[in-house]
Amino acid sequence: MTDPAVPPFVLVTGPEGVLVERAVASVVLAAREADDEVIRIDPATYESGALQMHASPSLFGGARTIVVSDLHESSDELQLDLLSLLAAPDPDVGLVVAHGGGMKGKKVLDTMKKAGARVIECPAVKTDRDKTDFVMKEFAAARRKITSEGVRALIEAVGKDVRELAAACSQLVSDTEGTVDDTVVDTYHGGKVEATGFRVADATIAGHSGEALRLLRHAIATGVDPVPIVAVIASQLRQLIKVGAAGRGSSGQLAKSLGMAPWQIDKARRAVGHWSADGLAVAVQAVAAADFEVKGGGRDPVYAVERAILTIARARAAR
Known part of the structure; x- marks a missing residue:
């Protein structure tokens, strides 16, 4: 691959689905901006040999980025094909693999790490401390401020599910102006x-x-x-x-x-x-x-x- 913004191998690990999806999406966006063809592999419907077929040079040439989701739920056939691809990497083929945790697919993970893959970790957001950090980062990324009382109110209202918490942060950022406090949060989510x-x-x-x-x-x-x-x-x-x-x-x-x-x-x-x-x-x-x-x-x-x-x-x- 010619664009340094897109590493040859990217490994996204961890159980937090929202963070995994964002990490994969950011790499895919960089690949598309580099004019790569993006090919997605679904482990649930994978057939042996399909990975090598997608990795083979096309008549029109060009770089390809192959995205494999949910490696932790993949078949042995897909894992073996991934190991074969990693054993003989093609400079025009990038590989993005997402793994939600557990031992299944561990050999592929270890091989990618040894090959110098960029590793993006997506740990579970479980405790209220984790959720507080998550909300603060969401607002900081949007260059917005939220008070500690606003964070508390938001977690109390929608903190049970991280995906809903992320959506609530996005809504408050897009629908409000200035600093978000508990009064603003209560206006939107007080009835939860x-x-x-x-x-x-x-x-x-x-x-x-x-x-x-x-x-x-x-x-x-x-x-x-x-x-x-x-x-x-x-x-x-x-x-x-x-x-x-x-x-x-x-x-x-x-x-x-x-x-x-x-x-x-x-x-x-x-x-x-x-x-x-x-x-x-x-x-x-x-x-x-x-x-x-x-x-x-x-x-x-x-x-x-x-x-x-x-x-x-x-x-x-x-x-």
Whole structure:
């Protein structure tokens, strides 16, 4: 290949689909700008020998970039053909391989790395810290600013799925101007199930039982299931316990060891001072009982959540 912007071999590894797709798309774009013919190989429909056929010189000449997706789900035939291609590389044939993880296809990965392939890693975005970093990078790439409160609100509203989180960032960048804060996020995503659950949990942890019950009844009336609401309350209680036991240190230092985002550390620190160890124990027992009941162990899931909210709010007040 003649254009240095397009490496001969590119290996995209990792389970995060959004990041994998973006990485492959950027390489494909560079290849097309270099006038390469782009050929995509689907492992699900691959037939032995097809790779060599695509790699063979055409009557019209020119460079080709072959893109192989989902190597971790490929057949033995495709893997063997890839190894053959790597054993006798053609300077006019580039190879882009995406691998989602696992041992299948590992020999191809090792061979590409030994051949000097450019490796693009796409690790899973799992923790809230990961998601915070992801959102910050999305806005930085778009040359836009988002406040820490805006990041928190966005993750609470749509952070369950990274693809949806990426789409939400894109929407806010394209539909708004200036700095994005929690008020802006709430305008666009405040009605999401996750956002409703976090509002109920926030009010409960703060001891505002009346507000928590009002939010809960509104959520139930609009079709929200009690299960995710209980899950959010349980998650916030666990964060209080983790942060309370972590001791001193900056939020940035503790974030990595606790698997939380810095803003979550700060939020938990503000709340945990209002709780005693006994109160937290009562709250944990209450949310565990509610979790059992909303998942089929009780007759009235909504009543179970209401009772948990009242118990938790009283436990905070009893400090």
